[in-house]
Amino acid sequence: MPGSHIRRGHVVSVVLVAALAASGYGLWRAESRPPAPPPAPAPVPVEVAQAARRDVPVYLTGIGTVQPFNTVTVRSRVDGQLQQVLFKEGQDIRQGDLLAVIDPRTFEAALQQAQAKLVQDEASRANAQLILDRDTQLGKDAFASAQAVDNQRSTVQQLDAQIAQDKAAISTAQTQLSYTRITAPLDGRAGLRLVDEGNIVHATDTNGLVVINQLHPIAVISTLPQADVPAIRTALAKGTTQAQAVSREQGQTLATGTVELIDNKIDPQSGTLELKSVYANADDALWPGQFVEVRVRAATLPGVTTVPADAVQRGPSGEFVFVVGADGRVAVAPVTVGPIADGIAVIEKGLDDGRTVVVRGQYRLAPGTAVAPTPFQAGSGS
Numbered sequence: 193m194p195g196s197h198i199r200r201g202h203v204v205s206v207v208l209v210a211a212l213a214a215s216g217y218g219l220w221r222a223e224s225r226p227p228a229p230p231p232a233p234a235p236v237p238v239e240v241a242q243a244a245r246r247d248v249p250v251y252l253t254g255i256g257t258v259q260p261f262n263t264v265t266v267r268s269r270v271d272g273q274l275q276q277v278l279f280k281e282g283q284d285i286r287q288g289d290l291l292a293v294i295d296p297r298t299f300e301a302a303l304q305q306a307q308a309k310l311v312q313d314e315a316s317r318a319n320a321q322l323i324l325d326r327d328t329q330l331g332k333d334a335f336a337s338a339q340a341v342d343n344q345r346s347t348v349q350q351l352d353a354q355i356a357q358d359k360a361a362i363s364t365a366q367t368q369l370s371y372t373r374i375t376a377p378l379d380g381r382a383g384l385r386l387v388d389e390g391n392i393v394h395a396t397d398t399n400g401l402v403v404i405n406q407l408h409p410i411a412v413i414s415t416l417p418q419a420d421v422p423a424i425r426t427a428l429a430k431g432t433t434q435a436q437a438v439s440r441e442q443g444q445t446l447a448t449g450t451v452e453l454i455d456n457k458i459d460p461q462s463g464t465l466e467l468k469s470v471y472a473n474a475d476d477a478l479w480p481g482q483f484v485e486v487r488v489r490a491a492t493l494p495g496v497t498t499v500p501a502d503a504v505q506r507g508p509s510g511e512f513v514f515v516v517g518a519d520g521r522v523a524v525a526p527v528t529v530g531p532i533a534d535g536i537a538v539i540e541k542g543l544d545d546g547r548t549v550v551v552r553g554q555y556r557l558a559p560g561t562a563v564a565p566t567p568f569q570a571g572s573g574s
Contacts (some may be wrong), residue, residue, distance in 0.1 A: 236566040239551035240516055243496050243543050251487040251533050254467065256414025256437075258482040260405035261470065262378055267400040268294060269371040270392040277389050285376045285404060289302065292401055294393065295371040302366035310358035317351035324348050366421070378528060380404040405480055410473040411452070412437055413453075414486035415464040424467065425452060427490040435469035438485040447471040447478055451488055493538060498531055500568060501537040503549045504529055506518055513543060514550040521562050522550060535570065 268274075272294040279291045324344040372494035383403040387393060393401070412435075416424060424562050427433045433451040438444065449471035469486060473477060478484070503513050504527070511529050514522040525547075543549070550557065551568040 203508045226494075233562070235520065235562040236553060236556045238514075238516075238550045238557070238563045238565055239568040240420050240548050240565040241500050241568040242306075243499050243539065243545050243547045243549060245545055246498050246536075248496055248531065248536060248538050249489050249491045249533060250423075250491040250493060250531050251436075252420045252490045253485060254414040254416045254464075255440075256412040256467075256469075256484055256486040258437075258478045258480055258484060259411050259413055260380070260407060260480050261409050261411050262380070262406040264289060264377050264380070265400040266374060266377070266402050266404060267395070267397060268292075268374060269292075269395050270294060270299065270368055270391070271394045272296075272298065272372065274343060274387055274389055274391050274393050274401075277385060277387075279382050279385075279402065281382060281384050281402075283382045285380055285382055286336045287376055288379050288494055289375055289376045291382075292374040294374070295472075296369055296372040299365065299369040299372055303369055305360065306358060306361040306365045310355065310362060313351055313354045313358050317348060317355060317569060319471045320344065320348045320351050337572050374401065375425055376404060378404065378406055379408070380406040407478075407480070409449075409470050409474065410478050410480070411470070412449075412469050412478070412484060412486055414463070414469065414484075416467055416469050416488075418458050418463045418465060419530055420490075421458070421465055423490045424451075424465075424488060426455070427451075427488070434489040435471075436487045437469070437471060438487060438488075440483055440485055446484065447473055470565050487533075496530070497539045497543060497545055498536050499539060499543070499549050500570065501535050504532075504537050505554055512553055513539075514547040516550065516563060516565055520565075521560050522557050524559050525549075 274292060275295045276293040277291070278293070279285060279289070285291070324341070324347075327341045327344050362407055381404065383405065387397075387401050403441050409433050424433075428451060435449050435451050436445050437447045437449070439446055449469050450469045452468045454468075455466040467486070467488070469488070499513065505512055505514070510526060512526045515525045516522055525542055526543035528540040530540045532538070548565070550563070550565075553563075557563070
């Protein structure tokens with residue numbers, strides 16, 4: 193029996209050794225296996241668009257100030273007491289509207305006096321004519337001298353001149369009386385009232401009664417650098433040139449009009465040329481004193497390659513776009529960019545029509561990055 197116990201223990205030992213060896217071999221094989229490759233990164237979501245040919249307008253841009261098309265300071269043309277003010281501040285006014293009345297009594301009296309003088313002189317002239325007719329007849333019968341006839345004829349002529357003078361005085365008095373009714377010289381909008389009723393006003397007053405600004409149409413005076421002078425002159429020579437007034441804060445187009453003129457000189461101090469553009473301004477989007485950006489359409493580039501302006505990126509080597517290949521991965525395409533307007537960039541070199549470019553989502557891209565493209569929607573958030 194003791195011998196059987198020894199054999200059984202030997203067998204157990206052999207089994208344990210074999211088990212340990214097997215587990216060690218398995219561990220060695222597991223550790224010597226190459227690690228599993230990391231999972232491929234998910235494609236980067238981007239918005240894309242295709243390069244396309246189109247006609248692109250070329251704009252010249254400058255900063256301008258809105259000004260009334262016309263500005264008039266309404267003043268009294270006679271001295272007197274301001275009897276009535278008939279407009280409201282801020283009121284839209286039509287040409288010919290009665291704005292104010294000066295006390296007319298003094299001017300009415302002056303007119304009546306001139307009219308009475310005319311009646312008096314016409315009566316004197318009629319009497320002088322009767323005497324002249326009588327003396328002329330007597331002269332034929334030698335009962336009146338030629339000198340007497342000549343003197344009477346001179347008297348009639350003097351009275352004719354006096355009557356003409358009286359009529360001129362009446363016209364002057366009528367004009368002065370008409371000035372007591374102050375009317376609007378143009379369509380526009382009234383500003384603040386500068387004189388109240390009851391005050392004495394004078395024709396020499398510089399401030400006037402009110403300032404009227406014509407807002408329909410309205411003008412913008414802007415500047416262009418002297419380098420743009422040939423382009424704007426060429427555009428004007430071709431006919432009507434379109435201009436846009438753009439908000440400097442929101443970037444929205446406030447009004448579309450036309451270029452009225454360019455100044456006849458360049459400012460040597462600033463190297464700029466003044467330009468006047470005119471807008472209908474029916475909705476009062478432009479207001480005097482407002483700063484706006486003026487964009488003048490100087491030319492049109494026909495059939496050029498374009499992409500959304502947001503597709504153009506800038507790097508140490510210059511401008512480029514990310515192009516999406518057939519395998520869904522991006523590559524860098526260096527480009528030469530021309531004019532940019534209305535969110536569209538002209539590509540002069542480096543990109544063929546129909547290529548797909550990344551417009552949004554470039555910040556996560558590198559050459560070879562896989563992308564998940566969706567169509568670019570202009571005006572959507574990035």
